[in-house]
Amino acid sequence: METSTTQKYFRRVESKWDDREAKGKDPLASLVYRSNLLGSDSYINNTGGGNTSSKVMEEDPISGQEAEVLWVKGSGGDLRTATKPNFASLYQQKLLKLQDIYHSMENTGLKTPAEDSMTEMYPHCTFNLNPRAPSIDTPLHSFIPYKYVDHTHPVPVIAIATADNGPELMREVYGDEVEWVDWMRPGFELGLKLQEVIEENPGIRGIILGGHGLINWADDEKECYETSIELINKAADYLNEHERGEDSFGGSRYKSLEKEERREVLADILPFLRGQVSQENQFIGTVQDDEVTLQFINAEDAPRLAELGTSCPDHFLRTKIKPLYVEWNPQEDSMEDLKGAITAGLQQYREDYAKYYNSHRDEDSPDMRDPNPTVILIPGLGMIAWGKNKSESRVTAEFYTAAIGVMRGAESVANYTALPKQEAYDIEYWALEEAKLQRMPPESELSRQVIAVIGAGSGIGKALVSRLIKEGGTVAALDLHEDTAKATAEDVLEEIGMGIGVAGSDISGSGDVIGLGCDITDRQSVQQALHDITIAYGGLDNVAVTAGLYPTPDQNGDVKDAGWDNSFAVNVKGNYIVADEVADIWEAQNLDGSMVITTSANAVVPKAGSMAYDTSKSAANHLIRELAIALAPRVRVNGVAPATVVEGSSMFPRDRVIASLKKYGLDFDEEESTETLRETLADFYASRTLTRQPITLDQQTEAIYSLISSRYENTTGHIIPVDGGLKEAFLR
Template sequence: MILQFLAPWLYLTLVQRKVEGGRNGWRMMEREFKHVKYLWRDEEVAGLSPLDRLVYRSNKLGEDITLTNTGGGNTSAKLIERDPLTGEEVEILWVKGSGGDLRTAKRDGFASLYLDKVRAMKALYLRHPERGPKTPVEDAMYPLYAHCVYNLNPRACSIDTPLHTFVPYKHVDHLHPNAVIAIAASVNQERLCRTIYGDDVIYVPWQRPGFDLGLKIEQLIKDHPRARGVLLGHHGMSSWSDDDKTCYETALEIVERAARYIAERDRGERTFGGLRYRPISDGERRRIQVEIIPWLRGQLSVERRFVATVQDDERALWFVNSVEGPRLAELGTSCPDHFLRTKIKPLFVDWDPESGDVERLKGLLGEGLERYRRDYAAYYNRCRRPDSPPMRDPNPTVILIPGLGMIAWGKNKSESRMTAEFYNCAIEVMRGAEAIDEYEALDEQEAFDIEYWSLEEAKLRRLPPEKELDRQVAVIIGAGSGIGRAAAHRLSKEGAHVVCVDLDEEAAQRTAQEIVAVRGEGLGVAGSGISGCGPAIGLRCDLTDRRTIARAFEDAILAFGGIDAVIVTAGIFVPPDRAGRVSDEDWARTFAINVTGAYIVADEARRVFERQSLKGGSIVLTTSANAVVAKKGSLAYDASKAAANHLVRELAVELAPLVRVNAVAPATVVRGSAMFPRDRVIASLAKYGIPFDESESTDVLREKLANFYAQRSLLNVPIEPEDQAEAIFLLVSARLGKTTGHIIPVDGGLQDGFLR
């Protein structure tokens, strides 16, 4: 019981284990870490080079999202390398590069600088009488790192490079842990730092990263040689050591001590003042989200389209439903890494979810968006400097709605997912600060000066140009094979987010996984469910069942926020029986899939397009050369495709001017098509008298049939799925943005099918 009356720092010190060796300092045992993940394994680093150990350490820190946000934080090591010109040994500072991510960093993610040259910049900086944070002298130092580059390394270095340079230890870890930032964003942050850490951690009030901050920390370490880390007001923390493993463990120790201090004082739901609104059911939340999110996308995407991430887990709902949620949201975020993504504050819409009144919610959102844009413009005009970059998009990137959760927006799924992740971090920071003290946001002018800092602007300019279909969401029905699969890959290549849909859900998911394997998951924490997806998802639908089609569009909305293009490549061919007749059932099934199914898809898509109210949507159906070339033995199929041709024209009239509707009309596509299983290929080869051996593989048999069909065209070339995918891309893109109601033949030249 006596321990309860001891100072918190003393209590925490009693559970620590001293390590032999003066410079190793304090360190907790692995089993004592409860709030962070201890991931270092000696057997995994054995035999690694010093640089690869830095990569390993960085990856392990990045794997634990409680330690730092995606793309945030940086690590460094001062290593001995061989100069490529002189062959002499030189000391090189390896530091995580600008814009990189600790979790995914590889060797090429680290900048390398001659340490003596970077340190020589100190004299140059001190020579200027007008030096200091946020001065022209400070900003002029960053370009000089280009003169210090080792071995022509093209990776741009971090703005925190001075911190890593002037800390007099070989290894430095700079992180943005929620628990530590909660202390750093409290009103009494300096006192809390002393209480929790004693002399082990130095406190530095908020200051923008740069040379001046690096030199201040250098001096503080001289004044406090026992210190093993620093707490940076409103920013984060750093740890250091001459041993890389100790540096890693010290970082974890600093975070663990903060997290324990908060956990002992957390009041659960009462930390945010308790619930103002009761949670609604999952089904009701989904119903409202599906209705409101595409509408919201249309309101935000006036100039450029946005992609959404929906966060409606327990913690997000706890915050938006709480008494203190509106107050804290209005204060804005604290850590610079957070509001660079989330803007200075989110839009909080005070709506009663129990009413279920969607029209009322739309009214509040409309008013809130208008007010937010005015407020953001006023903020820009209040805080702008003579050399500030032009005002960026004034729309919010985070929207908070009681009952529904958080909706984050970005130019692509990766960016919106990161934005959601960062505001989740902001919520955790507020929770921790409110538990132990009182949350304090960063000063408005300081926030602006970070958001519009010339170095951040330069980072934005280094981003690669957007691709042609960036910011767009394409739903492809039939994506599990053949033309649909090829179209999914083609549109993805141009930056589109792809919703792969097929009757065969596993095939749809395989196509989605292929896209993810090419493009990667993207940055940001994936989270759970559809809202945590990457650039593609795989879903199931049955073209004869409107409910499954509607569900697929709902899932697309929850995954990406809306839709921009819908492509239908799914279809069916039912051959006649041996007497040459088509049963009533097969006739009905053929039209149900090839015509009615396409209509239902377009009708359900129309609902989403109308909610968005964004011009430029596109629907592309797949008809056939058979729609205009009558053939024996395919009566039901040919008639259905002729009907589909006219469906295109009717839909173009119905959906104008919001949506363009067109089609591609292929000749027979054999390779990769689900409509050509092995038995049909063999039947066709036999029908046309093409020699074959049943022992041959299906691919070989398909190739023989495709080559036969090729000889019937003017160009004498097989028609491939990729040929149709190219035409689909053209129709979806702005390249044919003034074309609607047309069918583009991709058939190698069938003169019987020429327009007449």
């Protein structure tokens, strides 16, 4: 989207259909292709929103006869990422027969039970035992008498759908080729209404769903897709003709802080804000402060429009009934004023949400959900969206960005209208939506947790990043060398099939793991890394320091003064600097946290030739105990003391491995690979332990993970040895 606030805000979309790509695909593969095209642009369709379908003749597995089958996006699917297993398949004629059952129940006056009971009938219509649950929008696709149907949520079309004179605007834009249906909750009744409107208006190409979106169709698949694009562009062209530019939303009320200044303010306020919204469920944030978003937040009409809330059902299921607009003047008010405004605003928001829930609930309603906002708007600073993980908070930001565009368009040509509160409640607390939530897999143990791994470029740190991501954590991978930190982030995401999700030029757009450079001996470098983590995720919960320095002795085996200084700077003072700086974040959040420092078995086992390293690690052991006292009670501090871990360690380059093999008089061939030489050395170290097993990266990451997790929630100030059993290191 162009960021200009003065012209062409509502962009045209181009057809991405490629006849060569589409040729030869089977009907389901072609449906996937069409769906992915429509889902690839959030301006056309929200993540997880919208539906597509195809009616296809298939061979019945029992009778062997051809049967008409509706393939439709399944419940909870996403058009952008959909593959064949994401689509439900149902016998079309059986779906049509359900109309008789619906009408018989509707005549009893029990409309809502009739509506909900229809979803229980869909499994009886399943074709070929397909396990994918169909969408609640299935009737919309089944009852439209065309082979191909697209239902999307395009920003310019929803702008017309939410205007108070939407039907009149529709006529100006589309003439007689599109019809209008007033807001109805998605489901069976809406499907019947669409069927009726099409029967009464033969030749129309689509229908605008009031407050909701667009649905259109064709008997040719490419034509259906091209119709979607054409109808979206007609709405965009019309709105651009009426675009108000700098005067949108009533014109400017506040002025944004310059980017560097607002990022400093955000880094300062976000941990406090995160702690405030995480009182029931912990959240991870996404900051959005682009020009267009800030223009809305800074505008005269922003408080009024924010209070109205969103309209499209998919929007407020993510963004809640409304955002929190914080009354703060960026040019005149202080940081303390901002904290006060946030505290007061959140208190009022929770009260409003409880009132909204209690005013519209019925005896069968689920319990009230978290009353904290998921979208917060602060003049001069931007929008902060919250979710249970980074991906969800980014989607929440995406949804409210679409809502801003919808309001901008509607207010340019008319007055924006939101969904009535009762309708909004009925969607948010719909039994079918609750069932969808209940079907979701349980959250991983580290979900909602932000973890910084320092020393993530290799060895234990790199392995730990992978483990934490797999356990649901959101991870900042830090290393002295920024390129190796970013490489770790990219490698881990590719390893688990998430694709590249690291931050680009703007850290606020990061994925579930980011790679950052950080020199823990330099306080300013640590501050910058924590600033970036805070902007990326809103705060920080846990820190694992795996970085360490083994000073290289000279040819005589001596470590010079500089080596001593560097050893203590990294292994002791660096850990203190990290803890000292993160302490401010922990205090502002007032949430539970933890820190795990990697020390060494050498901290308690004196060895010839490693005096500087060993004494620095001994000091680190005591630092753990001191920090445990200083950061109690909300933050636990523990350590892991491995024996020598050769596997994957940057502290064991080839020359050091060879030097060690010579030192211990071990046979080896200098032509062997570095990994083979490392294995020889690791086996020797293992021979000196009670278990006779090499110390592995997995064993270290398991210990660190356990200390971060709830498994050791009452353990602090302790060092866990993972050394294979060194009797010299036994507690004494």
